[in-house]
Each structure stands twice: as C-alpha cells, then as structure tokens.
Amino acid sequence: MRILILSLALFFTCAPFTCGSSFGQAPDARETPRPHSTESLEEELEHQMEGKGHKEVHGERDFFWMEYQRQPWRNPQEQRRMLKILLAWLILDAILVLYVFFIRKVRVRGKVP
Amino acid sequence: MRPANIWQIGRLTLCEWTRKKVFYMFFIVALAFFGLAFTLNFFNLGPQARFTMDLSLTAMGLFTAILSLGLSLSAIPQDLENKTAWCLLSRPVSRFDYLCGKFLGTVLLILIILSILTVELVVVTFLKENRLHWTILQAGLLLWVESLVLTAVVLTFSLPFSPPMNAAFSSFVYAVGHLSSTYIQALSQESRNVAGGIPVLLLKLALPQLQYFDLKSAVVQGYPVPLGYTGEAVLYGLLYALMVLLLGELLLSRKDL
Secondary structure, three states: OHHHHHHHHHHHHHHHHHOOOOOOOOOOOOOOOOOOOOOOHHHHHHHHHHHHOOOOEOOEOOHHHHHHHOOOOOOHHHHHHHHHHHHHHHHHHHHHHHHHHHHHHHHHHHOOO | OOHHHHHHHHHHHHHHHHOOOHHHHHHHHHHHHHHHHOOOOOOOOOOHHHHHHHHHHHHHHHHHHHHHHHHHHHHHHHHHHHOHHHHHHOOOOOHHHHHHHHHHHHHHHHHHHHHHHHHHHHHHHHHHHOOOOOHHHHHHHHHHHHHHHHHHHHHHHOOOOOHHHHHHHHHHHHHHHOOOHHHHHHHHHHOOOOOOHHHHHHHHHHOOOHHHHOOHHHHHHOOOOOHHHHHHHHHHHHHHHHHHHHHHHHHHHHOOO
16 A cells, blocks of 8 residues: 555655646647748757757747657657667677577586586 | 576465455556546636646556555565575576566566556547647556666665665665656755765765656656667666666675575
8 A cells, every 4th residue: 555655645745747748848749830940850960969059049048849750659760760779689698598598508418417 | 597487486475465465456546646637627618638647657657666666675585484486496597587577577567567557658648638648658667667677676675675674775776766866956056065965966976866767757748758868867777677677686695695
C-alpha cells in the first residue's frame, strides 16, 4: 500500500512535466507553419546534425520545434542512425550467442576434470 | 536451452505474480484513471482528447516502468533467499532457461495488463471522437517492448547488485535512456575537447535508446507512424533485451549459488 501511495504521488508530481506535447510546445505542423522561416527545416536540421550547433533563423531559437522535428518516427536521419545502431546490436548479439552457446560449451567440454 | 523449460518457469512466475495483490491495486487504479480521464473538463479549452491521450500514455509508460521494476527487482533474489531456485536448478534446467523463464513470466504479465489498458484507451478515444486511433496500438506495443528492455536490465542487474542498488542503477538507465538525442548531442558537443567526451560517447552507444519507443507525440498530434519504423523499433528492443539476457547468463553461470 505504501508503494502504491508513493507511486501515485510520484505520478501526479511528474505527469505535468512529462506531458509536453499537448501543452502547445510542439504545435501541429499541419496547422501551424513555422513563423518567419524561409529555410527548409531539413536544411536546418542537417546543419545541426553536422555538429555546428543550432542555426539562428531570423533571431528565433525555437528549440521545441527542432526537438519535435527530431522525433525518430518522423525524421529520416534519425531512422538511418537507428538502423546503424540496430546493425551494431545484431553483430554484438551474434558474437554473444556464439560465445555462450558454442565457444564456451566446447571449452567446458574439453576441460580435464 | 530448452523452450519447454523456459515456458514452464515462465508460467510458474506468472502464477506467482498474479498472487501479489498490490499489483491488482495498480491495475484497477490505472483502469479507472483511463476511464475517468475523459470526464475531466480541462477548462473547456477544446483539445481535451489530445490532452487526455497524452496523460493516459504518460501514465501507461510510468505504470509499465514501475511494474517491470517492481516485479523483476525481487524475482531472482527472492528465489535465492527462499531456496526455490535450488529446487529448480537441481533438475535438468540450465541457468539460462531459469533466467529466460523469469523474464518470460514477468513480460507476459505486463503484456496482459498493457493490452487491456491499450484497448481501453482505444475504445474510450473512439467513444469521444468517433474515430479509431490505430497509433495507440502501436504506442502500446512499443511500450511493451520498452518494458522488455527494462525487465532484462533489472533482472541482469539483480545478479551482481543488491535490490536497492539495482533500483538506483535501473532507474538511472531508464532516465538516461529517455533523454532524447538532442540532449545527448549537446552533451557530447560540450565535452568534445575534454576527457569527458569518451564516457559520454560510451553512454550514448551502450545505454538503451528508449526514446525510439515513445510514440506519444505521434498519437497526440494524430500523425501516422510507418509500420516499418515500428518493426525496426521492435527488432531493436528484442536485440537489446537478448544481449542483456546473454550478459545476465554469463553472470549467473559464474555466480556461486
């Protein structure tokens, strides 16, 4: 019961901070065009992905908009990065499976008691 | 490794969890919260459905995290303390089967609870808006995959660490895993010229990228999420959980019971 009360208290304290997307920080892209921007978002995004930092567009620093654009389900660059990570884990898993189920078994079997 | 052994241990673990009453309380509170969320009137601003979906999905994420943390934290230490693990391992059951069985039982319980909550949210949203939000199902699925990763991490950490330390480390993994790539990018840029750059890079590569499983903003803004993306995220979660479980097996095989 104590855990339950603690969790509920934690939830009601944290919920307003975690529900960011419906508080108007990330507006609906179909309805609200980005104000005063003449450059494409992709161009700006590439600029930031290259590590040059956030590019100031007309003196406006709309961090939340950038954050919204970088959602992995929405951004092809993030998806490519995700594929690379996926490949890395696949290789790592294959090595571990080989070690746990084959190499180690052979080594254990070959030991003289 | 024998799938029959894993299934039997998983079934036993599921039965064990269903006997714990505190989780029924959690479940009933979450069920009631989702059902009643639409009766709340948020100052008549208009986008109530969006707000409620956001709040409900946040609650689901937190609920899943608490559940997987609470269940897996004591799963193996409790078995070792009660000596039930000895009875199991004295039979022709490998330690990997035992670990996978515990994992399977926990994630099955989370799957059952998450399915009910997701279907409830879909139905409630349909009743309110008269249209089906299929993205909620994808979000529910990815939340479950996130719980797979978290459960595997907590189970593996429970082998070398005591439960309080495990809770601290696992919460850290959960919190940092949810930091978006923007923050990590900013961190790595800040520490590029100092020795801190390498730990940040390792942190970035080794910790699970839990933001891949977060479809909250897609659901709230009403964007369709490509099925290919969902598949990739599921595959990523499965691979990560498998890797952590294999590391757990390496730790468990060396543990002196």
